[in-house]
Structures are given as C-alpha cells and as structure tokens.
Amino acid sequence: MNSLPVLKNNLLHSYIPKHMTAVLVICLVLLGLCIVASLVFGSRPVSFNELIDGLFNPNVDSYGANVVRKRVSRTVFSLLCGAALGVSGALMQAVTRNPIADPSILGVNTGASLFVVSGIAFFNISTANQYIWFALAGAMITAVFVFGIGSMGRGGATPLKLILAGAATSAVLSSLVIAIMLPRSYVMDQFRFWQVGSVGSANWNDITTFIPFLIIGIVIGIISSSALNALALGDELATGLGVRTGVLRLVAALAGVLLCGATTALAGPIGFIGLLSTHVIRLILGPDLRFVIPMSAAVGAIILTISDVSGRLIGSPGELEVGVVTAFIGAPILIILATKVKVSSL
Template sequence: MVLSLCLILLGICVIASLVLGSRTVGLDELIAGLFQPDVDSYGANVVRQRIARTVFSVFCGAALGVSGALMQAVTRNPIADPSILGVNTGAALFVVCGIAFLNISTANQYIWLAIVGAMITAVFVYGIGSMGRGGATPLKLVLAGAATSAALSSLVSAIIIPRSYVMDQFRFWQVGSVGSANWNAITTFIPFLIFGLLIGILAASALNALALGDDVATGLGVRTGTLRMIAALAGVLLCGATTALAGPIGFVGLLSTHIIRLILGPDLRFVIPMAALSGAIILTISDVFGRLIGSPGELEVGVVTAFIGAPLLIIIAMKAKVRSL
C-alpha cells in the first residue's frame, strides 16, 4: 500500500514538474510535448525543456534518499545526512579546486573530483567523531561534521573570492539546483545511481544485523568492517555524484529516511528502496515549489529543502534526544 501510494505521489509530482512553473501549460500542451514531436507550439516546447529537469530531479532525490539511509545505518546515527556530516561541503571544496586550479568544466570531471572530496571528508569526520570515550556517538559525529563543514566552507570562500571567474561559475551551483539539467549529465549520473541503489538493497539485511551492535552482528556472521566500508562507499558515491551535478542539496536524505522509517519501521530492506522513492518525491516537489514561489524566476531547490529540513532536524534532536538507532 505504501509503495503504491509513493508511486502515485511520484507520478503527481512528475506531472506537476512538467506543467507548473513560470509558464503553466495545459493538458493538450502536455500531451503534445510528450507524445507529439511534430507539434511545435510554445507550450509543447516548454514541456520538452522540462523533461530533462524532471528526470534529473527524480534521480538526484532517489540518490540522496538512499545515501541518507546508508549513512544513518553505517553510523547508527538517526540524524546522519550528507549535508549534516559535511560530506557535501567536502565534495564542493574539491569541485571548486578543480575549477580554480585545473580548469575543469565537464560533468565527468566534476563527478570524480566530488567523489574524492566526499570520501576524504567522510573518513575524516568519522575518524574525528570516533575519538575519545564512547566512540562515534551521534552527537560527536554531528559536532565533527558541523566543525568540518564550517572549516571547508571557509576554504571554499578563500579560493573563490579572489577569482571572479570561479565565483561566476560556482555561485549558482553552490546553493543546489536542478535547473541546469541536461541529458548528458543524466547519462553520466545513471551508473552511479544504479550502483549505489544495488549495493544498498543487497546490504540491507546485513545492515539490519549491524543495528543490533557489532558484537551481535559478528556473531551472526557479518563482517562489520567490510560491510561499513562497502555501504559507506555506496553512500558517498551517491552523494558525491549528486553534489557534483546539482550542487550541495541538503536534508533530502534526512527527510526521506525519517518519513519512511516512521511509516514502515526500521527494517532497511524496506527503508532503503522506499527512501529512494520518497527522496525523489521530496526533491521533485521542492523544485516545483521553488519555481512557483520565485515566479517569474525561481528559488533554487537547495534553499527549499533547507527551509523544510532545518526545523525537522531541530524537532528530531529535541524529541529523540539524539538516540542511536
């Protein structure tokens, strides 16, 4: 029932993304844009222009949803999210360095640099958060992520401020947006999405055992170190690839995973694939809201998700008292 509901909601969000915006199109124009390539009306062309953006927002939302679910499972931290742990900022720093010092300009180059930056940042934050008594507790990981994100943001500013050409290229990407989507970026992104989603689904049962504690998981035959490394790699790949192409969009992984866990419970065999659907719904409808609120321009989707996600983070921290999963 939940799967059917999510698919219906996703379909509604996709139609809304194709129809709504600074120029709202009618049903006949929607049909012409989708199924009648010989029709060359303005409304039909608007729909065709929005198809790539809609597909890209669905894919990015799914990737961020799965990435958030994997990071929460690996760290046993209910508020783990690429943006909260500083992974997005690490990916952004490497992209900025590539633009400033290596003159990169293609989606392929962005992705690999962002993935390397996300991986290094994830390892660093987890290492810092693991120090001291109690290991990597949720509160220590969040504090380490916040401190790392602040430091890396300062480095980003230090690099782009004296370089106006980097600022021009970076400023629209920095807030997180799917507005510049094209089919080349989507084609580049698809292998990372498929790989991360497959790893997440295949590792779900073992991650369920990991939630019981390392000792219990080891007793059940789970290689905890290998599992954490593989699951974290999948989460970082999804986050890094999304950040490279759409910018650092925050809170989608946190929102999608908590909504699904609230409805279906903690079983990751259901949470991970459903987090992909809910993440796609959240990001797509946020993009539509951004277009409607900012009409005739648009409000970037990263601003909308932050506006929704920040209060949720405060509520979770207050009510759950940052308990471990």
C-alpha cells in the first residue's frame, strides 16, 4: 500500500515528453498551412492579393475576395469539428480501454443520424439548434446501448465485442434511416447531403451554436485526463488510487458523446478522425492522456482540414465531401490496426 501514493504522484505529475515542444511547433505550423490551403484552394483558387483583400480589406468587393470571405467560416468550422472529433475519439478509447474505439466504429454517428432524420420527418426540425439536441439524444442512447450489449457475457466490454456491437447496431440504425427516408422525398432531399459528412455548408450561426458544446467537452476531457491515466491501469488499482471509476466513466463518456453528437448534428457523420488523430499522438508522445487529449484536438483539426481541402482538389470543379475522404483514408488504417495491434485493452 505504501507504493500507492508514489504511483499516484507519478500519474498526476508525470514528466513532459522531451519532444513535446517540437510537436507543438510542428502542429502550429501545420495548422497555419492548413488554414492557408483551405482559404486558397477550391473550385476557384485565389491569388495572394485576393487572399489579403478577402481577409484584411473589407471594402474590396472582387469575386476572389468574396470567395475568401466565404471560405473563412468553412475553415473555422472544419478546424473546430476536427478538434471535437479528435478529443471524442481519445475519450472513448480511454473510457472503453479500446485502442480502436471511434464514434463512427461504435455506431454513435449512426444513432445521431437516425434521430436527426426522425426529427426532420416527424417534427419538421430545420435549424442547427434543433439538429444538435436530436443528434445528442441519438448519440447518447446509442452509446449506452452499444456499451450495454458489448458488456454482456464473459470478460465484460472487450474491444472485439464493442466493435461487433457497434457494427451490428450501426447496420440496424442505417436500415431504419433508409426506411424513414424512402417514402418521404422531402426528407431525403434535406438529409442526403448532410448524411455523407461535409463542412461546406457551414456558417457563423452554426459555429456560434457549436462552440459551447466544444468548450464543455474539451474542458471535461482535459480535467479528467489524469484520472483516466489511472483508469488505464485497471479498475481495482484506479479505485485504490482514489478514482471513482463509475463516475469518471460516465462523465468522460458524456463529454465524448457531447462532442461527437454536436459535430454530427452540424457536419454530418464524419468518421475515423478520432481514431487517426489519437493514434498519431500516441505514436509520438506516448499514452499519457494529459497530452493525448489536447494534442488529439490539434491533430484532428489538421486531419479534417487537410481532408476537406483534398476533397475540393480531387473533385474539382465540384468537390468530394470530407466524410468520403476520411472514410477512404481511415478504413485501411482501421484494418491494419485491427490485425496488427493487440486490442484487448489500452
């Protein structure tokens, strides 16, 4: 028992990784490049002068300057959504002790989608505020259901059972979404562009609605990071260190679902960002969630913004929705992780 205070002290006050400064600088540089690329590239690339006019000369009313101004909200929204999904993935992996947990893999995105399409079909919802509350309800109910199914039987909520439960639940909910949409053409018209996941229709009202959910989720994630480090050692040892594991799991899971649900409500079900960003950071900085959670926000923002720009370039003169791009990148990586990494626990 004498070792417990020492272990607790090490968990709460572990050393900062030696290359943390370098990682921060690289992330800031990449974020800057992503912002510039998102403002410049698209179906109509803009010049440097048009970029400057669009950002700093409100009196200039040229086509290029207006294009830049329109892309500013899209860029900000892309960064915020990527940050939210990155932190959501990190929290879900920590709570489930599953290294390949992700909102899309566990069916949480699909649950949010079902509730949104149900709201459109049966309650005539049409605003961002309405979308968010329906999506959050769907995401939370689905998360509880998947975790409950995955916890049944011997061994509790193992990674494999959670993935299977998430896949099965997602398949059933996707069928329900289609069943609701097919006889209602107006619902299909309103829902089909949202369903693939896109940040292209973002506006400042969406961003204003989204920011409080983002702040609450990330703050909870950062505050709970030290306790989640203890949880990674196992429930018994975490309890011995003074961690209330049940409360911790509930609060951290709610924060993850909050971030995922709010993002899904406004941008659609964008998958694999949480999976990719968290694994990149763990590979570089190690498993300490005090660093993984906030840095997953930065890497998630980078990945989603790069994916959005890539979709615009690949689909030019139109665009390929970002949800398609992230799925194309993330699915092979998930297969590699599932076959190569030990997924029994973190």
